[in-house]
Amino acid sequence: MIDYPTLKIIWWLLVGVLLLGFAVMDGHDMGVGTLLPFVGKSDLERRVVINTIGPHWDGNQVWFITAGGAIFAAWPLVYATAFSGFYWAMLAVLWALFFRPVGFDYRSKIDNPTWRKTWDWGLFVGGAVPPLIFGVAFGNLLQGVPFQFDAQMVPSYSGSFWQLLNPFALLAGVVSSAMITMHGGAYLAHRTEGAIQARAIRGATGAAIVMVLAFLAAGFWLQSIPGYKITSPIDPGAMPDPLTKTVVREAGAWMANYARQPLLWLLPALGVGGALLTTMLLRARRTLCAFVTSALALLGVIGTAGASMFPFVMPSSSMPAASLTVWDSVSSHLTLGIMFWATVIFMPLIVLYTGWAYSVMRGKVTAAYIRENEHGAY
Numbered sequence: 001m002i003d004y005p006t007l008k009i010i011w012w013l014l015v016g017v018l019l020l021g022f023a024v025m026d027g028h029d030m031g032v033g034t035l036l037p038f039v040g041k042s043d044l045e046r047r048v049v050i051n052t053i054g055p056h057w058d059g060n061q062v063w064f065i066t067a068g069g070a071i072f073a074a075w076p077l078v079y080a081t082a083f084s085g086f087y088w089a090m091l092a093v094l095w096a097l098f099f100r101p102v103g104f105d106y107r108s109k110i111d112n113p114t115w116r117k118t119w120d121w122g123l124f125v126g127g128a129v130p131p132l133i134f135g136v137a138f139g140n141l142l143q144g145v146p147f148q149f150d151a152q153m154v155p156s157y158s159g160s161f162w163q164l165l166n167p168f169a170l171l172a173g174v175v176s177s178a179m180i181t182m183h184g185g186a187y188l189a190h191r192t193e194g195a196i197q198a199r200a201i202r203g204a205t206g207a208a209i210v211m212v213l214a215f216l217a218a219g220f221w222l223q224s225i226p227g228y229k230i231t232s233p234i235d236p237g238a239m240p241d242p243l244t245k246t247v248v249r250e251a252g253a254w255m256a257n258y259a260r261q262p263l264l265w266l267l268p269a270l271g272v273g274g275a276l277l278t279t280m281l282l283r284a285r286r287t288l289c290a291f292v293t294s295a296l297a298l299l300g301v302i303g304t305a306g307a308s309m310f311p312f313v314m315p316s317s318s319m320p321a322a323s324l325t326v327w328d329s330v331s332s333h334l335t336l337g338i339m340f341w342a343t344v345i346f347m348p349l350i351v352l353y354t355g356w357a358y359s360v361m362r363g364k365v366t367a368a369y370i371r372e373n374e375h376g377a378y
């Protein structure tokens with residue numbers, strides 16, 4: 001069996017892969033939903049937009065469920081603490097997601113302009129709100145979350161929902177929202193043609209520029225935000241107990257990993273470069289390549305956040321020693337080992353099935369297709 005310290009690192013990477021998979025796969029669905037009211041000028045055009053993601057959106061949402069399940073199983077303390085502290089934020093995500101299945105299934109059931117426009121805005125909410133809230137959550141993680149543990153390791157959260165909406169967190173929300181909109185625009189440009197494609201390209205280009213500017217601004221701002229640093233010896237093979245270490249906050253601590261490993265600078269460079277390259281490829285109508293570079297930009301942004309915080313997963317601003325890290329917030333050796341081999345077996349099958357589904361339903365979605373499938377299409 002793989003040793004315990006190695007499994008802890010592997011699961012930090014695997015959770016990152018699952019979050020990236022969610023951002024790339026379900027993210028482009030959400031980006032399309034965000035653009036829906038703006039790129040579709042008529043009911044027929046909006047049906048074209050919806051049907052680019054109609055066959056896949058529910059399958060892509062499995063990445064979200066799997067990522068949540070992986071955090072629950074691999075990092076139970078993180079799951080319990082985060083869902084307590086971010087309770088209302090998570091409920092807002094859930095409420096927004098309610099609009100998606102109902103909107104897709106019922107939007108075109110009634111041929112009424114008011115009915116359909118209402119569900120179009122519902123799909124917009126379901127696509128725009130979750131990325132914004134996830135970005136705000138990451139912005140708060142980088143600043144530290146006000147929680148602590150008692151003697152029985154029961155977490156308590158002392159913040160409020162409105163405290164989550166601080167300036168830096170909102171800036172992180174802009175980064176997240178813009179990059180998902182860019183990604184959805186790139187996908188929409190690949191699946192459509194004519195006026196819809198042109199509008200999708202403009203939307204994706206604008207979102208990419210906003211993402212780059214907000215990402216750079218957040219990076220400069222982060223250097224002045226007190227980060228977290230472990231000052232006591234670490235035993236990577238020890239059983240989980242977050243209260244056995246000492247942690248201090250100091251300015252610039254989030255940049256320490258980049259000083260130790262200069263190759264990590266490739267991650268923010270990939271985030272910026274991938275977004276800029278996406279805009280150039282879209283203007284050249286190289287839409288499939290643009291979708292790939294957009295996904296690489298997501299990798300760069302998410303990787304930058306993970307590399308900056310490592311080994312921290314959920315720092316505590318009210319009790320720094322209680323901060324949750326890769327080393328002390330995980331499940332048992334046996335649990336991580338069983339989950340690892342289950343992932344090795346099943347994740348390739350999921351990727352292969354998803355790839356097959358997209359290959360079968362590839363191609364442009366056109367107005368003629370919608371007319372021919374008036375009662376079968378969304």
